[in-house]
Amino acid sequence: MSELTNMTDDMYFAPLLPWQHELWSQLTMRVLAPQQSLPHALLAAGMQGMGKRAFVWRLVAWLLCRARDEHPLGACGHCESCQWLRSGTHPSLQVLPLVSLPVNADSSAQKEALANSTKDKKSAKTASNASLKIKVDDIRALQPFIYQGGQGMRICVLDHAEKMTIAAANALLKTLEEPQAQVHLFLISDAPAQLLPTIKSRVQQLALQTIDPAVAVDYVTKALGSNVHREAVGTDAIEQLIQLANGAPLAAVALAQAPWYSKRALWLTTWQALRSGKRSSVAASDYWQTQLGIVEFIQLSELMIIDIRRVGLGFEAQQKDINFLINLNDYQPIDSGLEVFAHSLQQTKIALQQNVQEKFVYDKLMQDLACL
Known part of the structure; x- marks a missing residue:
């Protein structure tokens, strides 16, 4: 489970995450109570893997659900509104950017729209930065929907x-400063520090970032244990995953299931063989190309470099x-050398967005690793 943008419509109706029950109760009670309502604009912010998008999509579905009074724990999943959400055609929901809309595999219209939004790109992965950009025209296009009234x-x-x-942010400020009846805005951000202060001052942040460590351990343990193809994961391993994921349970689960996570010791072995001259960079490149995609190898390398630097600093x-x-x-590499290699990894990410062939990228990274 992750917070990536290509979700399914199940996100609207997925079970509430264990650490979100209290906040859910607080918000839904405000909606159901007489003479109370939600704030006009809410911000779900924090690192990936905390479940903020899952919470927002679930709340959106419940707010729009025609039977929400009878279903306080989540949208019913069967009314006309819920069916519109499943088909990706709800007339009372607008999402920016389009690629963030939970995708229904059976919605041909939605798939066509998503395809058009990323046309001329080799893949959604390499075009992610461009496809996620929200421009001023996008915000202006929302105005008729927001100000139509009586709907x-x-x-x-x-x-x-x-x-x-x-x-775009300045255009949004007008909407935030002039709340419209029955219009709710949800902002989601992985990097709230990059939001304009004027935006943050006009939204109420959802308390989604505090997760009890015991709850996180229990969730990750159950999530990984539910996979019958995996061996049981011990408590120490679970706690390490959560630590590496900075306390984010969903990120910890994704980390454990990442194809590169089990190859960490092999990465060290390869580095030592390259450094000692026991293996050529070309041979190492050819081998790793059969093991991981280049993006996965970069993720693996970034994690390994962090701990090598930690150990080098004592x-x-x-x-x-x-x-x-x-x-x-x-042998311990000097910190400046590690910094150079880390910079090389960042430059590689940029190069991949220009559709550079993975083989050439792999060859270059192995040469850099041999010199580390």
């Missing part, structure tokens, strides 16, 4: 709100299941 509840969701251009490695000291006893 019942209407909801606008701005995902990746930090991707708004300055002009701190304990976060990855307790790998003995970094054995690998670093005879």
Whole structure:
């Protein structure tokens, strides 16, 4: 489970995450109570893997549900409104950018719209930055929907709100400053520090970031244990996953299920073989191309570099299941060299957006790793 943008319509009706029950109760009670309502604009912010998007989509579905009074724990999933959500054609919901709309695999109209939004791009992965950008014309296009009046509840969701251009953010300010009856705006951001202060001052932030460690451990344990193809994961391994994911349970689960996570010790072995000259960079490149895609290898490398730097500075490695000291006893790279390699990884990400062939990228990274 993750917070990536290509979700399914199940996000509207998925079970509430364990650490979100209290906030859910607070918000739904305000809606159901006489003479109370939700704030005009809400911000769901924080690192990926905390479940903020899951919470927002579930709340959106419940607010629009025709039977919400009888279903306080979530949308009914069967009324006309819920069926519109499943088909991706709800007339009272607008989402920016379009690629953030939960995708129904059976909605041909929605698939066509999404395809058009990323045309001329080799893949959604390499075009992500461009497809997530929210421009001033996008905000202006919402105005008729927001100000039409007399149409019942209407909801606008701005995902990746930090991707708004300055002009788009300024255009949004007018809407935030002039609340319309029965119109609710939800802003979602992985990097709220990048939002304009004037935007943040006009929205109420949802308390989604505090998760009890015991609740996180229990959730990750159950999530990984539900996969019958995996061996049981011990408590130490679970706690390490949560630590590496900065306390975000969904990110911890995604990390455990990432194809590169089990290859961390192999990465160290490859580095030592390259550094000692026991293996050529070309041979290492050819081998790793059969193991992981280049994006996954970069993610693996970034994690390994963090702990190599920690150990070099005299701190304990976060990855307790790998003995970094054995690998670093005879040789420890200087911090400037690690910085150069980390910079090379960042430059590689940029190069991949220009459709550079993965083989060339792999070859270059292995040469850089050999010199580390």
